[in-house]
Amino acid sequence: DAGVIQSPRHEVTEMGQEVTLRCKPISGHDYLFWYRQTMMRGLELLIYFNNNVPIDDSGMPEDRFSAKMPNASFSTLKIQPSEPRDSAVYFCASSLTGLNGYTFGSGTRLTVV
Amino acid sequence: GDSVTQMEGPVTLSEEAFLTINCTYTATGYPSLFWYVQYPGEGLQLLLKATKADDKGSNKGFEATYRKETTSFHLEKGSVQVSDSAVYFCALSDRNSGNTPLVFGKGTRLSVIA
Numbered sequence: 001d002a003g004v005i006q007s008p009r010h011e012v013t014e015m016g017q018e019v020t021l022r023c024k025p026i027s028g029h030d031y032l033f034w035y036r037q038t039m040m041r042g043l044e045l046l047i048y049f050n051n052n053v054p055i056d057d058s059g060m061p062e063d064r065f066s067a068k069m070p071n072a073s074f075s076t077l078k079i080q081p082s083e084p085r086d087s088a089v090y091f092c093a094s095s096l097t098g099l100n101g102y103t104f105g106s107g108t109r110l111t112v113v
Numbered sequence: 114g115d116s117v118t119q120m121e122g123p124v125t126l127s128e129e130a131f132l133t134i135n136c137t138y139t140a141t142g143y144p145s146l147f148w149y150v151q152y153p154g155e156g157l158q159l160l161l162k163a164t165k166a167d168d169k170g171s172n173k174g175f176e177a178t179y180r181k182e183t184t185s186f187h188l189e190k191g192s193v194q195v196s197d198s199a200v201y202f203c204a205l206s207d208r209n210s211g212n213t214p215l216v217f218g219k220g221t222r223l224s225v226i227a
Contacts, residue, residue, distance in 0.1 A: 004156075033214060042219045043157075043202070056214075091156055101147050101206075102215060104156035 006105035018080040025094030035091040082112045115140045119218035134188040136203035144205040146186040151200045
């Protein structure tokens with residue numbers, strides 16, 4: 001298995017632009033998680049899905065953030081409009097069940113200038 | 114609610130030194146416990162886990178024992194290498210809460226110098 005695949009690996013964009021991050025989970029995993037990592041706040045859970053349905057989006061910082069999972073093999077995290085404080089590394093992770101731990105992708109490093 | 118507390122870093126050790134990274138937890142139920150490692154520029158990787166009291170998880174020379182009486186899951190390694198330099202995260206999954214997300218500690222950065 002190729003693991004959890006995220007794209008792009010790096011994204012540099014100007015303030016106000018729309019940014020879309022992509023994730024392909026491991027086949028057969030029922031859970032998908034989006035995290036954000038910064039030096040100041042550490043690892044933050046933004047949203048998670050179970051069987052493609054959003055379960056908890058209370059970690060999404062603002063309405064500028066949205067996430068979708070149209071099918072079991074693909075999810076997107078969109079920021080519109082982007083702001084410099086959104087600069088961070090965004091991770092996607094998937095899991096068969098939470099009890100077995102997660103498999104993380106390599107992350108997308110987002111820089112908003 | 115459930116929580117995980119790790120020792121503050123950074124931790125700097127010489128090669129072949131003994132490593133301990135402390136982790137304690139608070140949970141309402143009977144959690145599974147995990148250690149994840151994040152190497153520079155990469156995502157988190159599962160290092161080891163333990164699912165019940167007195168279980169010992171081990172991998173790559175690292176060990177951690179699930180201690181219910183002290184609510185702890187300290188990570189240890191007898192002889193660290195430069196390649197162990199990374200950030201280590203302790204985490205728990207509370208089975209009584211169903212399949213809710215893992216609760217992570219803040220991470221401990223380890224630097225091993227030759």
